[in-house]
Amino acid sequence: MKGNEAIAEAAIRSGCGLFFGYPITPSTEIMEYLAKKLPQAGGTILQGEDEVASINMCYGAAASGARVMTASSSPGFSLKQEGLSYLAAAELPVVVVNVNRTGPGLGGLGPAQSDYFQCTKGGGHGDYRLIVLTPSKGQELYDYTMQAFDLADQYRNPVLILADGFLGQMMEPVELKVRSREELPPKEWVTDGCRGREKRKIASYALTNEIGEANCLYWQTKYNQIKDRLQRWENFYADDAEYLLVGYGTCGRIAKSVVLTARQQGVRLGLLRPITVWPFPEKAFWGLHERVKGIMTIELNAGQMIEDVKLAVQCKTPVHFYSRQGGMLPTEREIWQAFCRTFQLALTEEEL
Amino acid sequence: MEKIFSRTKGLTSLPFHYCPGCTHGIIHRLIGEVLEELDIIGDTIGVAPVGCAGFSLDFFSCDFVGAAHGRAQAVATGMKRALPEKLVFTYQGDGDICAIGTSHAIHTAARAEKITSIMVNNAIFGMTGGQMAPTTLAGQITATSPYGRNCQLAGNPIDLPKIIATLDGAVYVAAVSVDSPQQIIAAKKAIKKGFQVQQAGLGFAFISILSTCPTNWGLSPVESLKWLRQNMLPLYQMGELKATKEVSAL
Amino acid sequence: MMDKILLAGFGGQGIMFLGKVMAYAGMLNHREVCWIPSYGPEMRGGTANCSVMIANEEIYSPVIEVADAGIVLNQPSYEKFVSRIKPGGVLVVNSSLISLGSQRPDIHLIDIPAGQIANQLGNDHLANMVCLGAIISKLALIDMETVQQAMQFLIGKKKPELLALNLSAICKGIEYGYGSGLHPI
Incomplete structure (x- = not known):
């Protein structure tokens, strides 16, 4: 369907x-x-x-x-x-x-x-x-x-x-x-009618600033x-990865193909695919800097999720970005080439 | 001694906070009485607007939901579709329903949504401090029409009940006022009818009520009532604008 | 193993349906499948294309850069997609509407007068099915049996009178595919 x-x-x-x-x-x-x-x-x-x-x-x-x-x-x-x-x-x-x-x-x-x-x-x-x-x-x-x-x-x-x-x-x-x-x-x-119970109301106003603050804190x-x-994510070959792609939705699944290509070439590339983007799966990035040399986010925008990734790694790992925009989708080859360029991995034409 | 007058059960014991001379209080009471007399306090959900009546959800003893500005009828539509056996009404000011909420007003009526909408028309945005509303009269001075409403510039006042009455889904449309005891009695009748139309599932019921805003009009309560009679009553079409055969037979 | 297929033609030539038949044939054969339409502002007319992937493992990237096989039903589609067939791949061309310009010597080209064949069968709309027949034997993961099941599933109930006609169009395509139309690499 x-x-x-x-x-x-x-x-x-x-x-x-x-x-x-x-x-x-x-x-x-x-x-x-x-x-x-x-x-x-x-x-x-x-x-x-x-x-x-x-x-x-x-x-x-x-x-x-x-x-x-x-x-x-x-x-x-x-x-x-x-x-x-x-x-x-x-x-x-x-x-x-x-x-x-x-x-x-x-x-x-x-x-x-x-x-x-x-x-x-x-x-x-x-x-x-x-x-x-x-x-x-x-x-x-x-x-x-x-x-x-x-x-x-x-x-x-x-x-x-x-x-x-x-x-x-x-x-x-x-x-x-x-x-x-x-x-x-x-x-x-x-609020479905108060017959047999106390009256209820559903609203979002705050009569005073004190109430307003209490609401915000709540x-x-x-x-x-x-x-x-509730942080959820999928870990795809990320456990031993030296490099990581991060992408959600369509980008997440295209990135999986890239990971498989990389592994065939002997590059230890993995993917973290956020399943919740709020809350952003920060936990997935904890401690990664000890092992991961670089991260690249794959997005269909001008660079939005990358901000959350940078916050999650607390600038301890370099974070790069590749995207297509305006309705275009990246092919796995494009991402792979961008990845190799970004991290200066020397590969033959055929490997690309 | 027999007690012949008391607070209606349709209202909570919370004192009104409305400005002196404001007729919201009278209209609240009329609705409260109707809820009590029809024995529907426990089966009714009210939807409050943004504006002076935004806090009305605390004053009525039935369940109440606060909507975004102008959206009360859309909220009421969702509520009624989920709870077709219950009674749902909106309580909105003219700024709420005639400006930002106009599209919902038209479409709620067109869909014959089985709810009751009450519009309180005081020809001004009250809560925000007396700005021009679509219902503001030609020449009327407000905070955003300090030289008087110039109709060349800002257009003419909207008479919403007339528009709503042209739509097939609106089966009962009445325009009343609360400036005198007779008018108040007529207003209560209209409100009651509005709820009975909903109970009978006949279609959309709309009651417009002319009201005063002494604070923002810059008049005393008594002068305000006079101003309403002199200026608003001649402009806005009053009375039962529409009642289908089924409604008249109720 | 995976079949990546591109399909293109005029709106109204049954491109989307052709793709659905292939996808259902794969699905009924317990394959992983993915059908992607090009979608745009026009409901009818213009060019329509869709892609189908059939695999025996999970399909990750759904974006086809170069396809294993393709069917093009009109000239603009041929020109647009001829470069997107991988070397050694197959392209079925509706020669009733397409004149082959620059050819690619590195792909199998099956040019089949699908429009005329459909016309002989009494229904112009069957060119898509004729082409489907011509390509079946070149695909790894679906065959005539599963296509037949898919057709039964998709139109057997709704339009049973059309089922036999469609199947005969596919058979014509199969015959042609084995015959003279195949240009060797």
């Missing part, structure tokens, strides 16, 4: 009851698929008047306790930032998908990772974070979406699936695994807890 369809099917099988969206390439198949199948599963799908409406509909539906999702692509995702800030502040669990296309502005429809900053650093106003998962193939689009619903409920926080146009449009076999639901905290905060305690518990 198509990547976008894998996300949609996972949502249905996760008990997502409502979807609110607005069409935009290359993520629209998520809504199209759900428009056909979610009503059959007893759910509700509604096309909002725009992305702003859609994310706020998610806010209302999540406040009722239902599992909710919305999906978009970069320009549309920008429009959702206000809503995401409110969702994070009101601690409402919503799963949001951004099938990243190019920018800035209208950009093009090709794959990109240029929303990395927007996705991992907040994006909207205020000091908040989304949990951001980055699948790299069809099966992961499905699996991570399922996990996203649980994580959202567990931490009462919006969770973002950050894919790109390539992953969304690509078709791969996906095993529709059944996920046993994790033990999740009961939703004792929902959120940061939660974010620190998530940072501590």
